[in-house]
Amino acid sequence: MPHPLKKTGLVFFPAFDWAISANHPEREERLLYTQDQVMEEGLLDFPNILEFKPGIATYDQINRCHICVPNPQNLTTHSHLISAGGAITAAQKVLTGVVDNAFALVRPPGHHSMLVAHGARGFCNINIEAVMIEYIRHTFGIRRIAVVDTDCHHGDGTQDIYWNDPDVLCISIHQDGRTLYPGTGFTDDFGGPNALGATINIPLPPRTSDEGFLYVLDNAILPILDEFQPQIIINSAGQDNHYSDPITNMNFSAQGYALLNEKLAPHIAVLEGGYSIEKALPYVNVGIILAMAGLDYSQVREPDYDADRIRQSTDVTRLIENEVKKVMSLWKRKKDLKKQITGSASYIRREKNIYYDTDDISEKQIETVRVCDDCGGLVMIESTADTGKRIYAVILPNACCPECRKSGEMFFEKINGLQYHHIYLQDRQKDVFIVK
Amino acid sequence: MILGIDVGGTHTDAVLVENFQLLNKAKVLTDQANILSSLLAAARELISKENIRRINRIVLSTTISTNAIVQNKTNRVAMILLNGPGLSPETLSLGEDTYFAKGYVNHRGIPVNGLSRRQLAHISQEISEKQIHHIGIVGKFSSRNPQQELEAADLLQEPSRRMFLGHTLSGQLGFPRRIATTYLNAAINDIYRKFVDDVQKFIDKISQEIGSSIPVYILKADGGTILLEQSLSCPVQTILSGPAAGVMGFLATTAIQEDAVALDIGGTTTDISVFADGIPLLEPAGVTINGRKTLIRGLYTKSIGVGGDSVVKVENGQIIIGPQREGPAVALGGSIPTPTDAMIVDGIVKFGDHAKARDAITGIAEKLHMEVKAAAHAIVEQMAETIASHVIEILAEINNKPVYTIHELLEGKKILPKMLCVAGGPAAVAPVIARKLGYPYVIPENSEVANALGVALSRTTAEATILADTEKQELVICEEGCVQKIPRSFSLEDTIELGKKTLQNKAILMGAGSEDIRMEVTESQSFNMIRDYYTTGKNIRVKVQIKPGLIASGTER
Numbered sequence: 001m002p003h004p005l006k007k008t009g010l011v012f013f014p015a016f017d018w019a020i021s022a023n024h025p026e027r028e029e030r031l032l033y034t035q036d037q038v039m040e041e042g043l044l045d046f047p048n049i050l051e052f053k054p055g056i057a058t059y060d061q062i063n064r065c066h067i068c069v070p071n072p073q074n075l076t077t078h079s080h081l082i083s084a085g086g087a088i089t090a091a092q093k094v095l096t097g098v099v100d101n102a103f104a105l106v107r108p109p110g111h112h113s114m115l116v117a118h119g120a121r122g123f124c125n126i127n128i129e130a131v132m133i134e135y136i137r138h139t140f141g142i143r144r145i146a147v148v149d150t151d152c153h154h155g156d157g158t159q160d161i162y163w164n165d166p167d168v169l170c171i172s173i174h175q176d177g178r179t180l181y182p183g184t185g186f187t188d189d190f191g192g193p194n195a196l197g198a199t200i201n202i203p204l205p206p207r208t209s210d211e212g213f214l215y216v217l218d219n220a221i222l223p224i225l226d227e228f229q230p231q232i233i234i235n236s237a238g239q240d241n242h243y244s245d246p247i248t249n250m251n252f253s254a255q256g257y258a259l260l261n262e263k264l265a266p267h268i269a270v271l272e273g274g275y276s277i278e279k280a281l282p283y284v285n286v287g288i289i290l291a292m293a294g295l296d297y298s299q300v301r302e303p304d305y306d307a308d309r310i311r312q313s314t315d316v317t318r319l320i321e322n323e324v325k326k327v328m329s330l331w332k333r334k335k336d337l338k339k340q341i342t343g344s345a346s347y348i349r350r351e352k353n354i355y356y357d358t359d360d361i362s363e364k365q366i367e368t369v370r371v372c373d374d375c376g377g378l379v380m381i382e383s384t385a386d387t388g389k390r391i392y393a394v395i396l397p398n399a400c401c402p403e404c405r406k407s408g409e410m411f412f413e414k415i416n417g418l419q420y421h422h423i424y425l426q427d428r429q430k431d432v433f434i435v436k
Numbered sequence: 437m438i439l440g441i442d443v444g445g446t447h448t449d450a451v452l453v454e455n456f457q458l459l460n461k462a463k464v465l466t467d468q469a470n471i472l473s474s475l476l477a478a479a480r481e482l483i484s485k486e487n488i489r490r491i492n493r494i495v496l497s498t499t500i501s502t503n504a505i506v507q508n509k510t511n512r513v514a515m516i517l518l519n520g521p522g523l524s525p526e527t528l529s530l531g532e533d534t535y536f537a538k539g540y541v542n543h544r545g546i547p548v549n550g551l552s553r554r555q556l557a558h559i560s561q562e563i564s565e566k567q568i569h570h571i572g573i574v575g576k577f578s579s580r581n582p583q584q585e586l587e588a589a590d591l592l593q594e595p596s597r598r599m600f601l602g603h604t605l606s607g608q609l610g611f612p613r614r615i616a617t618t619y620l621n622a623a624i625n626d627i628y629r630k631f632v633d634d635v636q637k638f639i640d641k642i643s644q645e646i647g648s649s650i651p652v653y654i655l656k657a658d659g660g661t662i663l664l665e666q667s668l669s670c671p672v673q674t675i676l677s678g679p680a681a682g683v684m685g686f687l688a689t690t691a692i693q694e695d696a697v698a699l700d701i702g703g704t705t706t707d708i709s710v711f712a713d714g715i716p717l718l719e720p721a722g723v724t725i726n727g728r729k730t731l732i733r734g735l736y737t738k739s740i741g742v743g744g745d746s747v748v749k750v751e752n753g754q755i756i757i758g759p760q761r762e763g764p765a766v767a768l769g770g771s772i773p774t775p776t777d778a779m780i781v782d783g784i785v786k787f788g789d790h791a792k793a794r795d796a797i798t799g800i801a802e803k804l805h806m807e808v809k810a811a812a813h814a815i816v817e818q819m820a821e822t823i824a825s826h827v828i829e830i831l832a833e834i835n836n837k838p839v840y841t842i843h844e845l846l847e848g849k850k851i852l853p854k855m856l857c858v859a860g861g862p863a864a865v866a867p868v869i870a871r872k873l874g875y876p877y878v879i880p881e882n883s884e885v886a887n888a889l890g891v892a893l894s895r896t897t898a899e900a901t902i903l904a905d906t907e908k909q910e911l912v913i914c915e916e917g918c919v920q921k922i923p924r925s926f927s928l929e930d931t932i933e934l935g936k937k938t939l940q941n942k943a944i945l946m947g948a949g950s951e952d953i954r955m956e957v958t959e960s961q962s963f964n965m966i967r968d969y970y971t972t973g974k975n976i977r978v979k980v981q982i983k984p985g986l987i988a989s990g991t992e993r
Contacts, residue, residue: 017841022964023971029963032975035840036543040577041522042612045721045729053838054845078842246968282543286522301521303540303548 003262005048008293009093009102011086012038013054018079018108020358025247025275026108026123034105037282038289049293052093054086054106061088062126063433064134065161067116067393067424069385071435072126075117080125083108087132087270094267095140095232101267101292103237104128105285109272111149111236112182114160116393118385119359122153122182122273129236129270130161133168136232137398138431143167146230148221148264149174150213150257151238151272152248154185158236159199164192164369164376165397169200169228171221173213175241175248176203181357187326190334192369193341193348194377197334200224202327205319206249209312210256212320213241217263220324224331235266239274239284243310244302247275251310254280258287258297266292279304342371362386374401378408393424400429437490440892441478442497442681443471449888450478452487456893456989461885471500472634479638489646494639496664497655497677497891500631501624505675505726510623513600514568516559516592517615518575518584520549528612530619533568535559539588544905544975545581545912556591563592570625572618574602576611579914580903586917598625605670606722606731607901607914607979613722617730621672628671632664653896653947657723657734659684659716659984660897663947675725676734683709683716683735684890686857687986689880694854697827699869701860703745704761706823708738708830712851715983720837733899735984740826744776744862748815750803755818766796773800775819776862781812785864820868827873859883895988896948899958899981900939904931907965907973913938928962928976935980943982951988955980 014031021027038044044051062072062084069075083106090102110129112122119125129147136142147162149155149172162168177183191199202216225233239245241252261269269288274281283302290297330337342348352365363385370378376397384390394412396405412425417436425434437459441450448466452459462481466474475496483491504510514533519525520540528534537559538552563571571592578585582603589599600622602614635652643649653661655677667674686698686709693714700707710717716735723734741759749756757775765776767788773796779785780793794808801811835850856877858866863879870877880886904911904926911922911931916938922930936955943953959979965972 012838012840013845014840015842016961016963017843023966023969025966027964027966029965029975032963033543036577036580036609037522039609040543040611042610042729045610045612051838053836056845078846082842082845278544283521296524296527299521299524303521303542 003294005294006100006292007048007050008289009090009099010044010049010051010289011054011090011102011104011106012051013082013086013106015079015082015107020108020123030107030275030277031105031281033278034281034285037286041286043286043289046293046295049289050099052089054082054104055089057081057084057088057131060433061131061135063426064138064428064431065115065130066113066126067381067391067426068126069116069118069383069389069391070422075119075125079108082106084110084126084128084131087128087268088135090268090270091132091136095136095142101265103269103289103292105271107271109238111151111155111158111238111272112153113157114354115395116363116365116381116383116391118363118383118387118389119356119361121157121354121356121358123358124157127157127161129158129234132268132270133234134428142231143399144228144230145169145232145234146171146225146228147234147236148266149236149238149272150241150260151236152240152245152250153181153238153273154201155236156182156184159185159189163199164195164379166195166198166376167398169198169224169230171200171202171224173202173204173216173221175250176205179206180248187323187330190330190337192377193338194369194372194375196337196341197331200327200331202323204250204323205316207251207312207316208320209243209251209310210253210259212312212316213252213256213260214263215320216324217260220327222263223328232268233264233266235261235264235269236272237269237288238272239281240276242274242276242280242284244276244279245274251312253305253310254283254287254300254302257284258291258300261288261291346371370404370407372401372404375399375404378404380411390420391422391424392420393426396425396427396429398428400427437487438493438495438892439479439482439491440495440888441475442678442888442891443474443499444678444887445499448474448478449885450482451885451888451892452482453889453892458882458885458889461888468503471498472631475635476638483642488642491650493653494650495653495655495661495891495894496635497681497887498631498674499678501628501671501675502678502725504624504627505620509627511570511626512568513570513572513619513622514563514566515572515574515615515619516588518551518573518578518588519611520576522576523612528615530615533566537588539575539584541575541577541581541584543577543580544908545577545903545910546908547581547584551584551588551591553591556588560592569596570598570600570622572600572602572622574611574615574618578603578614579607579609579901581912581919582914582917583919598622600625601917603914603917605672605915606733607899608722608731610721610731613729613731616728617672617722617732620675620725620728620730621670624671628674629668632668635664651947655680655684655891655894656897657732658718658897659735659894660982661894661947662896666946672730672732675732676723679707679737680735681887681891682707683737684894684984685886686859686880686890687716688889688893689882689886690857690878692855692857695851696855696857697831697853697873698857699823699859701823701858701862701865702743703764703861704741704743705739706742708740708827710736710830710834710851712849715985717834738826738830740823742819742822744860745770745774748773748775748778748800750800753804755800755804755815757815757819757822765793767793773797775815775865778812778815779862779864781808782816784816816865816868820865820872824869824872859886893986895952895982895985896943896946897982897984898939898943898946898948899979900935900942902931902935902938902978904976905973906976924973926976928960928978931976931978932957932960932980935978939980939982948982949987953982954985955982
């Protein structure tokens with residue numbers, strides 16, 4: 001074995017008694033065969049693979065990264081708290097040195113949950129990575145974090161939560177938004193005015209196979225990470241890029257996933273989507289766990305694997321190469337882009353329409369960001385949902401500068417309460433959350 | 437009347453029990469080179485012309501299987517692994533006699549790749565050339581579908597060969613453990629068979645004398661008994677029956693009904709076992725023997741390196757106890773101070789040479805700059821503290837065992853001991869440990885023959901694992917090697933009912949008395965299988981067990 005062994009933590013929580021609804025892809029059966037495969041391969045008997053029971057996330061931990069409308073109590077069930085708690089347990093075991101890396105193999109997922117949450121979208125109620133990231137920052141004082149979202153769907157929730165945060169690099173590779181939910185995540189989405197380059201989107205054409213994913217990893221993700229120098233790397237490990245996934249159109253394999261994990265070497269991996277529960281998940285997860293632990297994964301293969309059948313076309317290869325070129329050219333120009341985008345404005349405003357497919361809710365948002373050279377910038381959000389809920393939120397960033405703090409606190413005090421059901425202050429720097 | 441015999445490492449103990457009362461006991465030295473002779477010697481001390489006709493049950497525990505494994509007195513075994521993709525062959529191989537063959541069954545028990553007759557014929561020839569007569573065949577996921585193992589056995593069958601198939605030994609998942617279990621089962625086959633033959637000859641002689649046959653049982657690692665002749669197909673189940681006898685001994689000598697912790701404090705080590713509502717806990721995945729992790733159901737015991745004869749020394753002003761032992765206590769003729777010497781000086785036990793004990797502890801006291809009596813007390817406290825902190829750690833580990841449902845995570849059973857049972861030579865330290873743990877203690881009566889009593893009074897245990905997949909309309913009873921058709925409408929209730937029926941028959945075959953068949957459904961899950969948004973069937977998983985415990989009073993008639 002050429003690779004050094006690593007101590008790998010596994011937080012496995014398949015929630016065998018919970019489903020969104022009886023026929024939903026996010027149902028009891030989802031991790032059943034994964035559990036079978038992990039147990040049959042005897043992975044938990046390796047001395048360097050340790051299993052941990054998930055903790056339960058608290059509402060305060062959720063309030064550090066979400067504005068839940070009306071509150072996290074109404075938006076979550078035990079399943080969500082355990083899923084986020086499992087991610088936190090994984091992080092805790094890594095950061096206290098119990099293990100070298102950890103995989104939270106938990107459900108339900110979270111990466112479509114945005115900063116303001118009126119309900120569930122894309123099977124997600126709360127963003128389990130974001131809850132974990134805020135736990136990491138708050139408990140261990142770690143500042144620079146990178147999230148690499150390898151789910152087939154754009155990690156739009158994580159992007160939204162850290163859009164204005166220059167210290168959290170969110171890289172998402174996903175099937176092109178023109179062909180798949182949630183329809184976003186184009187290269188030009190590059191971060192808020194004070195955090196340009198801290199959001200990277202790499203859309204890939206349908207039928208991208210191992211070759212394409214690994215090309216993007218080698219030629220975009222790894223170089224960008226190398227320059228960003230994160231203290232912690234997190235993999236939002238969706239497994240729906242698999243060639244057998246029923247709701248996507250990609251051609252990734254278990255071998256590809258394992259190799260990607262070995263090269264990326266995340267400190268923490270958190271399961272996201274992946275609904276080919278029999279043909280993909282058992283093998284992909286075994287591959288990822290072995291790769292994280294530095295064990296030999298070369299013989300892990302789906303029983304129906306056929307390299308020729310899933311090989312990507314030269315057209316696909318060319319599209320991917322162009323995409324990578326575009327991303328890298330943006331990345332190199334990220335410092336010059338700010339002047340171009342902000343001009344002489346002191347505040348930048350954007351409007352967003354957000355649809356919650358799982359709960360059938362439509363939301364309109366106006367986000368205002370203070371242009372700031374000293375921090376991620378004060379953020380204010382006005383949000384109206386067709387549930388009739390209208391709220392206002394003031395968010396002070398993690399490393400908030402005195403000017404942004406002063407302005408934010410003033411706005412929060414002055415805002416007219418009659419127009420809104422709730423007004424929230426989320427102070428990420430001082431870990432304060434106030435609702436009025 | 438029951439005759440129970442426990443062959444231990446040093447002594448072989450025998451007891452005669454009637455109506456749960458100890459009538460007589462005997463102790464002989466164990467001759468490890470000839471375990472049978474020790475067994476017979478102990479039996480002869482108790483059996484007389486007067487009582488022989490009243491004996492209606494004989495139960496043994498033996499170290500024969502364990503010794504064979506530890507001392508490598510095993511058969512050469514060819515292992516044929518139907519491994520398919522997954523872990524690399526190097527990780528799985530047991531050495532030059534391991535063969536990897538085509539064939540693969542997936543997690544649902546659906547065959548993905550078939551066997552290759554030509555490959556198996558080739559392997560068969562090599563095995564013949566090597567003159568190996570014991571063949572283990574283990575398939576990945578064979579507990580989900582044993583057919584490929586059975587087919588391979590058919591193809592390899594020859595009169596001179598004995599076949600050992602993975603699925604027969606456990607319904608649990610764990611391919612590497614299944615390989616180890618099957619290997620060990622094959623490896624100790626001959627030595628165990630010889631032992632059973634010898635015991636049988638002795639019993640036949642008695643049976644002839646009294647004109648009726650006495651059933652003979654042997655204790656398994658899980659503290660359950662099985663008829664001797666039935667154990668021939670699964671000798672590996674009898675490994676570690678010694679520690680199992682120890683745990684069952686606590687049940688036989690103490691009325692444990694609640695959550696409890698039991699300590700068997702010996703010379704070198706202390707064995708810790710745990711009871712939930714009076715039932716001894718099992719190892720969750722299976723026992724480990726000689727470094728090999730198996731699927732063998734076994735009682736949970738944890739051994740720590742602290743005992744009455746542990747070496748006591750002072751390092752950097754701290755008292756260090758164990759884990760080494762270098763002979764008996766100074767008070768009993770040894771040369772190195774031990775906790776036993778400290779207990780003598782501290783006045784909590786009264787035996788041995790008090791003056792010698794005092795001398796031994798004086799050396800320690802000087803290094804600690806303490807009075808001799810205070811030093812002795814500190815050593816006893818330290819010993820109790822070490823044991824108590826291990827108990828707390830073990831309970832935390834058990835109570836933090838991962839669970840896979842929200843219900844169990846929020847409301848799962850937590851073990852909160854209400855009693856500490858302590859046996860062994862240095863059991864006098866029990867009050868000190870109990871004070872640290874905060875629950876009352878009990879030192880059982882007859883603890884010198886507790887293991888033999890445990891052996892005598894243990895009931896038959898068994899388990900059955902049933903998997904029903906209504907999409908493929910197939911049901912598997914793993915350990916029985918049974919695959920049968922079921923209708924689409926087959927339900928969880930149907931599966932449980934079949935599981936109970938299977939277990940009932942199995943337990944009777946293993947020798948269980950009808951009043952001892954107390955079945956518990958330990959796992960029952962039914963998953964809706966949805967493919968392309970439509971329900972296509974149910975994946976049903978049921979496990980039924982008879983957990984370890986004592987026989988009902990009615991059994992003994």
